[in-house]
Amino acid sequence: DIQMTQSPSTLSASVGDRVTITCRASQSINSWLAWYQQKPGKAPKLLIYEASSLETEVPSRFSGSGSGTEFTLTISSLQPDDFATYYCQQYNTYLYTFGQGTKLEIK
Amino acid sequence: EVKLVESGGGLVQPGGSLRLSCAASGFSFSGYEMNWFRQAPGQGLDWVAYISYGSTNIYYADSVKGRFTISRDNAKNSLYLQMNSLRAEDTAVYYCARKSGSRSFDYWGQGTLVTVSS
Numbered sequence: 001d002i003q004m005t006q007s008p009s010t011l012s013a014s015v016g017d018r019v020t021i022t023c024r025a026s027q028s029i030n031s032w033l034a035w036y037q038q039k040p041g042k043a044p045k046l047l048i049y050e051a052s053s054l055e056t057e058v059p060s061r062f063s064g065s066g067s068g069t070e071f072t073l074t075i076s077s078l079q080p081d082d083f084a085t086y087y088c089q090q091y092n093t094y095l096y097t098f099g100q101g102t103k104l105e106i107k
Numbered sequence: 108e109v110k111l112v113e114s115g116g117g118l119v120q121p122g123g124s125l126r127l128s129c130a131a132s133g134f135s136f137s138g139y140e141m142n143w144f145r146q147a148p149g150q151g152l153d154w155v156a157y158i159s160y161g162s163t164n165i166y167y168a169d170s171v172k173g174r175f176t177i178s179r180d181n182a183k184n185s186l187y188l189q190m191n192s193l194r195a196e197d198t199a200v201y202y203c204a205r206k207s208g209s210r211s212f213d214y215w216g217q218g219t220l221v222t223v224s225s
Contacts, residue, residue: 034212036152046210046211049213050209050211055210087151087152089212091206094157094166095154095166095168096157098152098153098154099151101152
């Protein structure tokens with residue numbers, strides 16, 4: 001199975017900050033990586049697919065990069081609505097594994 | 108508008124069974140691969156099962172293999188998850204999600220809670 005390691009687990013930041021979340025795969029997944037945002041009691045929301053493609057209607061302050069085994073999600077200027085938990089997910093193989101999540105908290 | 112609506116969750120005793128349903132609307136259901144995911148209380152997301160367009164290919168997570176069965180009825184625009192021999196560790200919110208090829212999982216249902224407890 002492909003293991004996904006996400007860091008940090010928790011991130012404290014302020015509105016307007018630039019933040020980066022990292023995701024590492026245990027083996028190459030090419031660019032088959034997605035990023036999701038999840039708020040309490042809600043389903044995950046797709047933000048980024050194919051490592052760097054922005055999903056429709058997702059604000060441009062979200063961006064993704066990387067390929068192979070190293071990936072990042074960057075939020076260029078945090079907005080109040082962005083405080084949530086973020087997950088990376090590989091979809092290179094049918095065991096669609098997720099990172100353990102990064103909880104983005106207000107500082 | 109694309110919609111996925113899960114139903115069928117509830118409280119069940121260990122060893123019991125439950126059948127989840129996911130009603131799809133707003134898109135051509137037969138043209139998409141479908142999946143079930145779950146999230147235990149306070150935990151992260153886990154993939155549970157996959158089914159291809161015409162049910163030809165089916166895959167399961169090791170944790171549910173032999174106990175859960177995924178199926179679909181394209182005529183009814185519906186996805187199902189038959190869960191047998193339920194265990195306490197199966198307690199979770201279960202989500203159905205559409206896989207859009209290279210765009211990963213672009214639409215998710217709101218989830219249905221399954222609680223396995225005596």
